[in-house]
Amino acid sequence: MRTHRVAFAVSGSFMSIFFLMLVNFLTTPGELWFVHPAFALLQWPLALYYAGTGRIKAYSLASTVLIIAYLAYQNIVNSPDYPWILYAGFAVVWWPILMYAGRFAGTLAMALAGSFCIIIYYGLLNLLLAPQFPWIIFPAYAVLWWPMSIYFSQRRQWFSFALCASLLTCALFIMVNAVTSPSDIWAIYPIFAVIWWPLSMYYFVKKPTV
Template identity: 45%
Template sequence: MRKSTVIFSGIGAFLTISFLIIINHITTPDNQWSMYPSFVIVFWPIIVYYIAMKKYKGLSLVSALILILFLVIINYETSPVHPWFLYASYPILWWPILMYAGKWRKKLSFAIVSSGSLIAYYVVLNVILTPGYPWFIYTTFTFLWWPIIHYFVLTKKLMTFSVMSSLLTSVFFIIVNQVSTPHVIWAIYPVFVVLWWPLVVYCFSYLRHKNNDKTYKQTSR
């Protein structure tokens, strides 16, 4: 990709954003709508440049930081009292983190550390920003699956995975039931459905093993 393409994309983005800002100021100065399309357009020269230089890790880092900055601006403009941009900031940073992690991201230790840091991050946010309801149980349940799936994919222990996953899911529904609506016992319904998971896996494994033995006996005659 030639240098002229990068220069053209930069000039084109600058002129387009300037035009949108002027139109916004002339027509509706009370509503700063131009920042939304400008946020998308600003990625044009950035993507062109980093792809031309083949710096894909740098592209992920710069893009993540710009996206977080955009959320901070929107947060400040719309609801400065509550810093909701923090909920999305750390997950966005995982794009460059995964890029820079290299071969480590394929290891179980990386999944455990990553899952633990994400769980701790949202626990802290829950305690500091919204201590009234323990919503971190939902994020914790979600991020726990990362190392669990990673481990059982490596070991290929499908039966153990189904049993552990069923227990984890059942505990999750019971906790949500107790925290949200303790006067109504509804967790028994999804728990009953989830318990079919290891049963189906066991029956499937048993029948497959039985069919393989039957086929082996027939061919050995």
């Protein structure tokens, strides 16, 4: 029964893609718009073949290859002067990486290694492709929550987590303030709001009641 469903999905997808391609070439030959629905239609047989049999890891790998191929096509056709696929492609490949990592994906070691790789990779892209503005501070800020959350949650140190997270957030505001508008010190306003998090954790959770 499963083989029949997969065969039906494959035939249905390719028939639909062929029909859309025919309509594309007959009506608007100067614009290849059939590629977009074709990308979505190919996910149907992939999902039935891999995910339908519980092979989620293999499905993540096959689907990632398809996504990267689609993004690469869009990059080459629509904006060949700027390789934005380097930004999106690296983010997409983390899906199969984490799937194949298995139980190791939820460990602190994986979080540290992953955060380090992401920061270094996008930092190099920032330096080589867009050195005008240090936008790496934003993905670095986001990805550092990964190991920090695992470390403090494993030890159930909620006050320390709130303190470190607040310091990280304050550092982000200070850096953005210094880079974007150094003559106007506005970072003090969001920092004042952020510090209430560890303060409330200390006075209502950590500090013993008298």
